[in-house]
Amino acid sequence: MPTPVPEPCRLCGGATTHAFTTRDHNRAIADEAYHYRRCADCGVLGLANVPEDLSRFYAEEYFALPTLEVMREKAVAERYRVDLVQRHVGGGRLIEIGPGDGLFTLNALDAGFDVTAIEMDRAAAEHLRSTTGIEVIESAAPHEALADLRPADVVVGWHVIEHLPQPWKMLDAAAAALRPGGVVVLAAPNPQSLGLRVLGRRWPHVDAPRHLFLLPPATIIERGRALGLEPAQLTATDPGGILLNRIAWRYALHKSGSRWWRMRLAHCAGDAMTALLAPVERAAMRGAAYTLVLRKP
Template sequence: MTNEPTRDGAAGATPCRLCGGPTAPAFSARDRNHRISPESFRYVSCAACGTLTLADVPADLGRYYPASYYGVPDSADAAVARDENAAHRLELLRGLVPQGRLVEIGPSYGGFLELARRAGYDVSAIELDAGCCRFISEQLRLPVTQSDDPAAALTGPYDAIVMWHVLEHLADPAALIASAAAALAPGGMLIAIAPNPESLQLKLLGGRWAHVDAPRHLALIPLAALAGEGAKHGLEVAWSTTADEDALRSNNFGWSGSLAASTQNETVARGLRLGGELVRIAVAPVERRGQRGASYTIALRKPSR
């Protein structure tokens, strides 16, 4: 992996954020996506489950989420239109859970949530950001709970709990998996999308991989580790992939974003993004095999009684 200079400190002293196991140094990374600061952040790898954990979480982590991180739509239709992933995620949901009570964790401005409501689901949300909560409540007129602890905010029973690129931001992902398992109705599904730390891109790019997104991503959890954590609470893998539409978009951003982030010159960056697209095309046959895509989608089912 590509390494950058790290801060001082014993990386092995940081326990795995998923399973609590011992860790060893993996790589370091800077905030290449938003450039909030020039600091370097250490990631460590768990010997037991393979999860990558951010070792030195900033005390002021909130400042690494700039106002532009979200961006405010001006209507429900605009919220749906700006979410290029909403339609195929809804198609995935309908194939797994055709109807019922749905909660989305971390919906941002609720584009997917609104589309699910229009498809007939009984929807609600749990969201950290106050502005997003206000939009969901006032513009979408949907129930939303503002909370920085989604595990505690889940009430249930839910037929579906969905979280699209949320787990990697959580201080305690294991607690959320446990809470979600308890909150699901029998036969219900927990559906999640997350960056894939077993991807070809991470192996080649290391700390320069755009999906590391230091320091906002606190843990990069392997698909098998997440499945194992679910199994501890009685959840079974119903479906998983690293080659769906979400993964294809992640592949593109992973190559283009990683290369473009190496410069602050926008003209050069445009050329590098194009170069990243050419790399993506060249390695696409490899990324589609053996769980090498830049992200994975997994559906965990709670058995029916």
């Protein structure tokens, strides 16, 4: 069903066309139809009808915040993220946007970074403060919070930019917050993925209505260049990207609330698809998610 009123891209003002209509397949919090439009100029896919109160779509996000002991156990599997950061900047001051369960925060602290976090969820912010002792700014507008913080060597956002109503303001503020030689590290779902091409509106990483924009990495790189940032790394085959390939195929094949044996069957079929498609998904930036590093010279 096409959206009735054509509207300009909220990021660049370019002309958009209807891409697909979907629902909240991942969490089924509301039974609304969500329309995504693609910009002919910047290539961004944007949610046209953003719900007024987005917070209700995150209500159950942090229902089980782990103890420090459990965080430490879980954080081991995510070490690759801090390893990736340290290929570019070995240490110093790091600002994390949207730490959520705090696993990266913990790894960054263990690697010797001086970490400050910006988190929109009150419970998650308090949890991170009490478990790690770091400074956590509670804010849903990271560009405003960044402007008030001391300069940093690293600004990271793991799967955050797609949730922000004003992603360019965040990138602008991140670029301004960096010291020379510092990096912005962003991971996000990939609108040029094989998964989105094949599954369309059923691709689990559309995650309507929580994902407001799906940004092609080239579009972020171009915006970064205008801010004086140079691309330093782009990958869709880091361990996180590869995991999200598998998650996409698994969850595309069952509905939430399915019986356990149907879920199991869907997961097995999803794993078979993942193995079959690995040569395509792992080539030419066709993976489910990318990680992009931009450096301030």
